[in-house]
Amino acid sequence: MKDLLMGSKVGLVLLCAVLMSACSTTSTTTTAVEDTATISTVQSGTDSGAELELASINISDLVTFDEEDSTKEWSTDNSTAIELSGNNATISGAGAEAVDGSVKITAAGTYVLSGTLDDGQIVVNVQDKGTVQLVLNGVNLHDSDSAPIYIVEAGKVVMTLQEGTENVVTDGETYVYEDASTDEPNAAIFSKADLTINGTGKLSVTANYNNGITSKDDLKIMGGTIEIQAADDGMMGKDMVAIQDGEITITASGDGIKATNDEDATKGFIAITAGSFDIQADNDGIQAETALLIDGGTYNLVTGGGNANGEVKTESMGQGPGGRGGFEPGSEVDPTATTIEPSTETTTETSTETESTSAKGLKAGGDMTVNNGTFKIDSADDAIHGNSNVAINGGDIGITSGDDGIHADALVSIAAGSIDISKSYEGIEGANITISDGEIHIVASDDGVNVAGGNDGSSVNGCQGQNEFSTSENNLLTINGGYITVDATGDGLDANGSVTMSGGTVIVNGPTNSGNGTLDYDGSFELTGGTLVAAGSSGMSQGPSDESSQYSVVMNFTETQQAGTMVQLEDSEGNNVVTFAPSKDYQTVVISSPDLVTGGSYTLYSGGTSTGSVVDGLYTDGEYEGGTEIVTFDISSSVTWLNESGVTTGNTNQGPGGGMRGTGGMGGTKPEGGKGE
Template sequence: MKRSHTMKLLSILLLGAMLTAGCSSNAANTSSSTTTTNATSESTAAVDQTTGAAAAAVELASASAADQADFDENDSLTIWRADSATTIAFSGSVATVTGSGAKAEGGVVTISTAGTYVVSGTIADGQLVVDAPEDADVHLVLNGTQITNNDGPAVHVKEAGKAIITLQEGTDNSLSDGATYADTSEEAPTATLFSKGDVTINGTGKLTVTGNAKDGMTSKDDLKIMSGMITVKASDDGVVGKDLVAVKDGTITVEAGGDGVKTTNETDADKGYVAITGGTFHITSQHDGIQAASSILIADGAFDIVSGGGNAKSTKTHEEQFGGRGFQDQAQTQTDTTQATEETESASAKGLKGTANVAIAGGSFTIDAADDAIHSNANIAISGGQYSIASGDDGIHADTALAIASGTIAITKSYEGIESADIAISGGEIHVTASDDGVNVGGGNDGSGATGGDMFASTGGVLNISGGYVYVDSEGDGLDSNGNVVMTGGTAVVNGPTMNGNAPLDYNGTFEQSGGTLVAAGSAGMAQAPSDTSKQLALMMTFPSTLEAGTLVSVTDSAGQTIAAFQPTKTFGSFVLSSAALASGESYTISTGGTSSGNATDGLYESGAVSGSTKVVTFEMGEKVTYVNESGLTTAASSHGGMGGGGGRGMGGGRGGMRGTPPTDMPNGGTPPADTLPTDASADDQANG
């Protein structure tokens, strides 16, 4: 089938291409054995390869959704003729069949041959059964019918090649079951509309399905929705297809005590997909909104999803464990690992969840989830769409790799905003609000830190920013990589943490910047700037005291022209700027306060004059990263008064000096370990630590 070839191709592009991001990490880490120029060029080449391949992957997402859905010509069959169709009329407690291919016994009608069957009327305790040859296509036209079965499914497709259910234009139809089924065998039906074979629903009428016993609609093969106004209320799962759930159009409303829409085939490599090319979805589920046993592919559609009661029901909490980021990372990794294990023993409550990949090419999404809003156990590729996300855990999480090429993404509430073992951002407009890290390259599997060994060692993961706009408002680290960061384009604005145990920028490897604009303000205790190996110049200012929220900080050149002006919304003690407008040897002045005549985007003024400000320091720009405090030029380690910055690690890192105060209160009344200070820390560093 074409389904197999396409999905294998998509998986290869997503996995192989995005994991190339790891190559840039490896290239950056070879600087000790090669020249800086070679390391940078290798890293840039890897980034280019990753960006191009990721773009190819996301461009394929739209075509793949339609291809994977595998809509057949007869899936759109809605036309029928009264003179050639068999009619089934329910009334009271009995049914009447007019025509061939079906028979009635009391209130139970059994269809045994291929053909078109037009169903109408109401029955309080009856059933429509399809038991036809395995190659027979049975066309059911629901023409204003209400079927209730008190001890089993209202519609039971025992055997058929395909059941095509048409919702006749202008009609209301309903199916309902009882709280318990008479058949309790292992192969018993589990849904109000239950089929062992393929099922397609089309037409423009209405269908209400009530699953009192368990599920609403279930196919043990493919379930396709072409159109219609469908409402499902189920005590467990709403819409289930074992091998495939595919939606082309229609309005689908689901209220589920379990998952909203799901597939269940976890064993066959080319099955278990959810493929959506359009439609409007309103899903309220106690567990996952849309869950695929394999991949989720979305080309378009409108999605309104509330899972697990929404973000307010989350039990995820963030605690500043010990006062230093290193200890926090280690403790948080243990916490996340425990929570991941517990999730396997309890219900997940994610908005979109793919056991394999999630690829979205377009659509509008409003997701309020107690758990991750968009989650993949492998890779996520986003190439378009509009997203309004509130999450009790991660906004967007991929265990392996995540690529964003386009789209408008607003994560209004999250624990961590965007998280994966590798992240590539080449386009789009992204706003993240997080109670922990904003954008985090971590250890995957919902872990935010490296697992095992040196807690400050690079994981090999990479945060690649080559285009787009990224704004982060975080209480934890703003841009955080347990591996490397590479920025070649785009704009990144960080309205960073206020706690000194976190930083606006935090990386364990290198941060190489050769293009784009980076502005970051936040706490100073563990602040970092881009690496000295960067091709583009950067400056880092550490203020003598914490400045109030809303205080404008501006950088002007010797001619008085404003290079950058930023107005953080939270208190801050450090400021980082990397811009192509900075020039080596040029004199710059950093000032605070006053106002700007320009137009601000998220507090960043890229033009306009600043007036009423107070000069803090004037300095001459160096050839790499320039560190400044109120006295003038300084170094990375001393810019914090001995609490190293700019590429230095936190406690125990042994590079660049101390970036946090060692804890004075350890768990169980213990004392700080002796090795919380770097072995190469100077006496001054230790005194200040």
């Protein structure tokens, strides 16, 4: 029975083909899979108000776990017993024979192994393609120069870890092959057939030569406690890895878990339903050549030695329309220069990438979907990385990264879940980003949320050679809901394109240098709902666009305000609109709230205290007192720019290199003086 319900679904899990806006301007695209129902609908195009979303998909859409995969039962009446002792084997039953210190199984059936094999192999070679059940009933298998378990041929092998037993498989540091053209087997447990591991016992694999467990076809894990130490990859299935449950611990000098088929788009995927995973890998933690789908489980992933081993980077800014660059103090970027070299902030990954260049937590060569699960990812490279699309529909995700927290070459879609990116270079990056719900906290040494064209050098729908920070009118950051906090050294929300916000709460702290802005966009920022509070440097500050239907206030102070200095915006009746204490020094504050109305009169205060409840610097309820009145003004347009003298027409603290950009109003017009009416 073939495991895929419809093989062609795999390569189209989240359908990247219409998402790369640099390659397509189609306004609406719906893709069906042969005769099956449509599994993904994507809206894209040049309209900055268009939404980009990914449909959810479940493991049952991709993988069938059949009855044989779950079969753990056996009896002495219908099985062959293999008793191992040193280099000898006592066999009771048919289908197996002892040969030169090894055991060869040549017929379908159930084989129960126990005892110790000092230096030999369990070889399965069933030419009629029948199913073999190998019951590991307390074995210690060792082969000094080859794979202790070698499955040459069978329809399927089901390896059952007998309840209450501990089973050990160990190989040597070198393998001996028949000739120089042979390189298999290359794992302590090696199978050329579909391999399923089930049961509730324990399996310990020490792979001194290369991989721990390898299947050249499908690899399924149904349960059990599996511990692997591997000189290269821990666990590999060429066509797919499907995990229904289990307690898995891997220490690997290569990748932790991987699927490798790069010749068939319907294969090379990983699908995980549940389980416990503790993986320490020098390269990627869990890596699928095509799609990666996770429905649940608990994950502790450390890759490349963790975030402390990430590549040391300095901010380098791409230059899009509007000619606005940015710089970090002490960097080599000249803020007064008229041209800025394209960004090289991310090491290019191409189809010839070697494993040593990638130390990502979760990685998909195609699409990735996370529907649920608990994750603690400490990665030297990106924590979550998709060469096409990444969809997060739930889960509790904690990230410390030496590079990006979440990266997709095409679309990042977040619909639910809790995401805490406590360290990253860039928090969330994609050619397009849609946030519909969820609680997201980001700390980034560069941009917090970055919408950028292009990719990491990989190919998406045939688009090659794009600069990662190229700008396109189709690049879009869409915020429909959720709760988002950003602490950024670079830009807070950075769109090399446009931004739309219709709901949710967004709180931005930083940057503190004038080469970056809390908001940074090239096209427009249309704000129609939600709460936005952003504080940071003023040299490059932008506000939402004039076409926004919800009103915004942008205050530029003459002097830098100390971190923790409260900002209070209240209406003429004394009702609090926003009370906020930025966590970093700031000179600009952007406030947008549904409570702001045209014709209303408002007063902005600085300093003081509040008795309200505070979360992420934003106060609710309570009384505000002790502040200094800065400016009183009326709202008559969608964006009201302020300084201490009153209403202005734009950013009066504009720093070097800042030109008019988009419709957000980065003008340099001086205020006329006096309070607004």
